[in-house]
Amino acid sequence: MRRAGTGSINGLAFFILPSAMLFILFFFLPIGLMAMMSLLTGNPVVAPNVAFTTRHYGRMIGDPYYLEVIWTTIRIGLLTTLIALAIGYPLAHWMARIKSRAGHALLLMAVLAPMLTGIVVRTFAWMTLLSDKGVINQTLISLGLITQPLKLMYNETGIVIGLVHIYVPFMVLTLTGVIGRIDERLEQAAENLGASPLRAFLEVTLPLSLPGILAGSLLVFALSISAYVTPILLGGFQIMTLPILIYQQISANFNVGFAASLGMVLLAVSLALVIAYNRVLGLVSGQHDLQ
Amino acid sequence: MSAAISQTTSQGLSNERAARSLRTAAPWRQGRALYLAVNIAVLIFLLVPIAIVIVFALNPTPFIQFPPVGVSLRWFEKFFASREFMHALGFSLEVAAITTACASVFGASAALAIARGNLPGARLMLAVVLSPLMLPAILTGLALFQTYVLLDVGRPVWGLVAGHTLVTIPYVVRTTLAVLHNFDLRLEEAARNLGASPTRTFFEVTLPLIKPGVLAGAIFAFIVSFDQFPVSLFLVSPGSETLPITLFNYLKFDLDGTIGAASVVSILLAFVVVIALDRTVGLRSYVKL
Numbered sequence: 001m002r003r004a005g006t007g008s009i010n011g012l013a014f015f016i017l018p019s020a021m022l023f024i025l026f027f028f029l030p031i032g033l034m035a036m037m038s039l040l041t042g043n044p045v046v047a048p049n050v051a052f053t054t055r056h057y058g059r060m061i062g063d064p065y066y067l068e069v070i071w072t073t074i075r076i077g078l079l080t081t082l083i084a085l086a087i088g089y090p091l092a093h094w095m096a097r098i099k100s101r102a103g104h105a106l107l108l109m110a111v112l113a114p115m116l117t118g119i120v121v122r123t124f125a126w127m128t129l130l131s132d133k134g135v136i137n138q139t140l141i142s143l144g145l146i147t148q149p150l151k152l153m154y155n156e157t158g159i160v161i162g163l164v165h166i167y168v169p170f171m172v173l174t175l176t177g178v179i180g181r182i183d184e185r186l187e188q189a190a191e192n193l194g195a196s197p198l199r200a201f202l203e204v205t206l207p208l209s210l211p212g213i214l215a216g217s218l219l220v221f222a223l224s225i226s227a228y229v230t231p232i233l234l235g236g237f238q239i240m241t242l243p244i245l246i247y248q249q250i251s252a253n254f255n256v257g258f259a260a261s262l263g264m265v266l267l268a269v270s271l272a273l274v275i276a277y278n279r280v281l282g283l284v285s286g287q288h289d290l291q
Numbered sequence: 292m293s294a295a296i297s298q299t300t301s302q303g304l305s306n307e308r309a310a311r312s313l314r315t316a317a318p319w320r321q322g323r324a325l326y327l328a329v330n331i332a333v334l335i336f337l338l339v340p341i342a343i344v345i346v347f348a349l350n351p352t353p354f355i356q357f358p359p360v361g362v363s364l365r366w367f368e369k370f371f372a373s374r375e376f377m378h379a380l381g382f383s384l385e386v387a388a389i390t391t392a393c394a395s396v397f398g399a400s401a402a403l404a405i406a407r408g409n410l411p412g413a414r415l416m417l418a419v420v421l422s423p424l425m426l427p428a429i430l431t432g433l434a435l436f437q438t439y440v441l442l443d444v445g446r447p448v449w450g451l452v453a454g455h456t457l458v459t460i461p462y463v464v465r466t467t468l469a470v471l472h473n474f475d476l477r478l479e480e481a482a483r484n485l486g487a488s489p490t491r492t493f494f495e496v497t498l499p500l501i502k503p504g505v506l507a508g509a510i511f512a513f514i515v516s517f518d519q520f521p522v523s524l525f526l527v528s529p530g531s532e533t534l535p536i537t538l539f540n541y542l543k544f545d546l547d548g549t550i551g552a553a554s555v556v557s558i559l560l561a562f563v564v565v566i567a568l569d570r571t572v573g574l575r576s577y578v579k580l
Contacts, residue, residue: 011489013408015400019420019460022397026453027423030434037437045441087336090329110334116561117341118518120538121554125340127546128347128357135343138357165340168333197319219425226427229520233542243429247524256437263433267426274425278418 031267038260056261066245070265073241076156077225080163084171084220085213087164092175092212093205097184115169123233126162127153130234154236162230167223171216178212178284179205215280222273226266242266341558348551366548367555376553379537383517386448386533390455390516395509397456398463399501405464406471417464424461431457432525439526446528454522459515463508470504510568514561 037043038057042050060066095107114122129135130152137149152158182205190200228243235241240248242262249259348366350359370376401420405413423431435454439446478500482492520535527536538553 009409009411010407012403013410014404015408016404016410016416019397019401019404020416022453022456022460023419026435026438026457027431030438031430033438033441034430034434037441043441045443087329087333090326091333094326094330107334110337112565113341113562114337116514116518116565117558118535118538118554118561119520120535120542121344121518121550121557122340124538124542124546124550124554125344127542128343128551129340131546133354133356135357165336168337197322222425222427226429226521228429228524229539233539243427243521246429246433250433250436250525256440259433260437263430267430270425270427270430274422277425 034260034263034267037257038264040257043256056258059258060261060265069240069245070242072156072239073225073243076159076163076231076241077221079156079160080167080224081217081221083160083164084168085217088168088171088216089175089213092172093179095172095176096179096182111169111172114165119166119229122166123162123230126158126165126230126234130158130161153234154238156235156239158234158236159231159239162234163224163227166227166230167220170223171220174216174219174281175209175212178215178281179209181284182208211280211284215277215284218273218277218280222270222277226270344551344554344558346551347548348555350548350551353547366552369549370552370556373549375537376534376549379532379534380553380556382531383534386452386455387513387516389452390459391509391513393452393456394459394463394512394516395505398460398508398512399467399505401460402464402467402471402504403497403501406468406474417468420464421461423458427521428458428519429521429524432522435522436525446526448531451523451526451533454526455516455519458519458522459512462511462515463505466508466511467501467504470501474500507568510564514564517557517560 039052039054040050041047041053041055044050060070091107091111095104095111098104098107127134131137132149132153134152136152137146140146141149152161186204186208187197187200190204191197195203225241226243227241228247231239231241232244235244243266246259246262246266249255249262346359349362349364350356351361351363351365352359398420401416404410405417405420410416431454435450439450444450479492479496482496483489487495518535519533520539523533523536527533532540534553534557538550542550
């Protein structure tokens with residue numbers, strides 16, 4: 001039996017070539033060009049005199065408006081992550097510990113169903129739920145609990161609710177994997193030694209699931225700071241986040257250089273988060289790749 | 292939450308523990324009830340938006356109105372009669388089909404090379420082919436858009452398909468690797484020992500064995516491409532837009548049942564595909580993060 005690292009490369013190794021070509025041409029080259037564009041004064045194809053510049057980055061750092069946009073993006077990401085963790089953990093725990101196979105399959109379906117529904121569709125669903133004449137406000141008004149509709153949409157509250165719904169499945173699946181690997185007998189041992197179930201959970205399961213908490217949080221944070229559809233529709237074009245600003249720079253201002261520099265910032269942050277995510281999960285599972 | 296743990300202890304109770312569990316039964320039951328209540332609330336949160344889409348797709352009022360006043364198919368009629376939506380639906384299906392084919396071939400061959408090719412740096416290559424899954428797709432869109440602008444190629448369909456293929460390859464790689472992980476190499480050796488050529492062994496033993504993994508990945512790829520938004524946002528050209536982009540543009544100005552009908556159609560499509568996946572290859576083994 002051949003194992004990676006022993007023996008020489010064989011014919012199957014060449015099967016990497018199509019993907020390698022695709023990634024070089026359509027992934028690394030474009031990202032390289034984006035990095036280059038973020039440092040140029042103009043488009044080198046149409047403009048003859050382009051020079052290197054750091055003004056795009058300078059503009060970002062020098063203008064409080066752009067710093068505010070970055071901070072809004074981070075704030076929305078942090079809130080989304082915290083709420084996704086708070087509501088995702090119990091469900092992940094249930095999924096990891098449920099005994100019945102059918103029960104597990106049903107829970108899995110419930111978690112996957114939103115993931116398999118497009119982002120635009122889910123955002124539409126939240127618009128019908130959260131708007132002034134939406135399901136939640138109409139129900140509360142008809143019950144006499146409120147007289148004026150609650151402002152649930154066109155603000156950060158709406159964005160965070162929508163983003164939590166979109167990314168909580170990622171949190172649940174990451175956490176389920178980690179909690180499932182914790183030996184249940186450790187909890188039982190703690191209880192046999194007199195700990196209450198709550199204490200056994202707090203002192204055994206919770207600490208052992210910390211890597212899952214960290215990995216899931218990194219993933220959800222990385223995904224939510226790069227979201228576009230939900231912040232723009234549920235924010236009602238009022239709230240500016242980094243991805244919205246990037247698209248605006250392309251579509252409205254056609255400032256490719258500035259869009260590229262914003263893209264590089266988002267790339268750097270995401271890359272750091274993803275590497276951290278892989279490290280954390282690698283430490284749990286003893287392997288450093290994603291599968 | 293604590294109560295769920297108590298459930299696990301029901302196995303192998305000693306007398307002493309039985310006595311203790313009697314003493315603390317009431318808080319356990321309360322804890323258990325709280326645990327279930329929280330989880331059911333989370334499940335409702337996850338599933339209600341999908342149900343609500345169906346309600347509004349069938350509700351005949353011209354504006355979003357709750358509670359619904361009746362059931363009609365007028366929004367479905369409007370959706371299927373709309374040339375714009377039908378064009379977008381057709382284009383999305385076309386792009387998803389080509390993307391699925393490309394992602395399956397590229398992804399499956401990359402997985403084979405990584406798992407079996409004795410490649411130096413296989414781990415790095417794996418990280419690379421999986422990276423579009425983790426990096427913001429909006430950046431893939433932006434970078435490709437800038438490249439096409441620089442190369443002055445416009446916004447061709449192949450450019451959109453290339454973007455979609457990039458973000459769907461990871462799914463095929465992962466599902467194929469999952470199968471290759473449990474692959475019995477002796478089957479190939481047996482074929483070789485019985486006189487089959489390497490090529491024949493590949494086509495008659497290796498390929499059929501990895502087929503379920505590739506198929507599972509292909510189905511994921513189809514759904515991801517069909518629902519793909521951020522890459523398409525930068526790469527579609529006006530006049531030939533994918534369904535999510537058309538829905539998004541419609542949503543910016545109108546909030547009526549047509550979107551609901553369109554949503555139900557895409558949800559149904561995804562579910563048919565997923566049920567097909569579950570029936571053919573099973574779901575559980577592929578859903579790992």
